[in-house]
Amino acid sequence: MQLYRLAYNSTVTTPLTKADLKQILATSVINNQRAGLTGALCFSRGAFLQILEGDRYPLNATFQKISRDSRHKDVHLIGLAPTQSRLFGNWSMAFVDDTRDTRAIIMKYCGTDRLMFGYMPLDEVVALVQDMLSPKPTALRK
Numbered sequence: 001m002q003l004y005r006l007a008y009n010s011t012v013t014t015p016l017t018k019a020d021l022k023q024i025l026a027t028s029v030i031n032n033q034r035a036g037l038t039g040a041l042c043f044s045r046g047a048f049l050q051i052l053e054g055d056r057y058p059l060n061a062t063f064q065k066i067s068r069d070s071r072h073k074d075v076h077l078i079g080l081a082p083t084q085s086r087l088f089g090n091w092s093m094a095f096v097d098d099t100r101d102t103r104a105i106i107m108k109y110c111g112t113d114r115l116m117f118g119y120m121p122l123d124e125v126v127a128l129v130q131d132m133l134s135p136k137p138t139a140l141r142k
């Protein structure tokens with residue numbers, strides 16, 4: 001098995017409802033479990049950022065399938081790299097929704113609250129997603 005990690009971003013073709021997003025996520029969880037893939041899907045302001053990790057053959061096949069999906073367009077590969085271990089091993093597909101907190105994190109990394117990456121390295125994009133998935137620090141009680 002050759003473990004790889006991949007990230008891409010894309011934009012929706014038509015506005016998606018919560019139900020549409022749930023449907024995408026449900027299919028992803030089932031298929032990815034079967035294919036031994038893990039990762040995270042982020043949605044913000046009509047744009048997707050997805051990280052996928054797994055063996056390179058199912059990873060490649062799934063990425064090709066996703067690229068052809070008419071629910072989104074402008075699918076841009078951000079990076080693809082071999083890796084020793086999974087960073088999203090707990091999730092067949094974690095989901096990061098569009099909230100004020102996630103937009104603030106996107107602003108920190110991208111300099112805008114839109115998911116735009118330019119030449120941002122894969123590792124930095126992974127750190128952004130990990131930040132969005134980590135629980136918010138709670139205020140200390142006196």
Ligand SMILES: Cc1cc2nc3c(=O)[nH]c(=O)nc-3n(C[C@H](O)[C@H](O)[C@H](O)COP(=O)(O)O)c2cc1C
Binds near residue numbers: 065
């Ligand atoms: C933004 C986005 C992310 C997706 N992510 C995945 C994924 O991680 N795994 C997957 O199998 N399908 C994913 N899909 C769905 C695929 O494009 C495709 O519809 C699905 O895999 C077909 O599944 P089926 O062959 O079981 O019908 C995604 C679709 C979109 C629009």
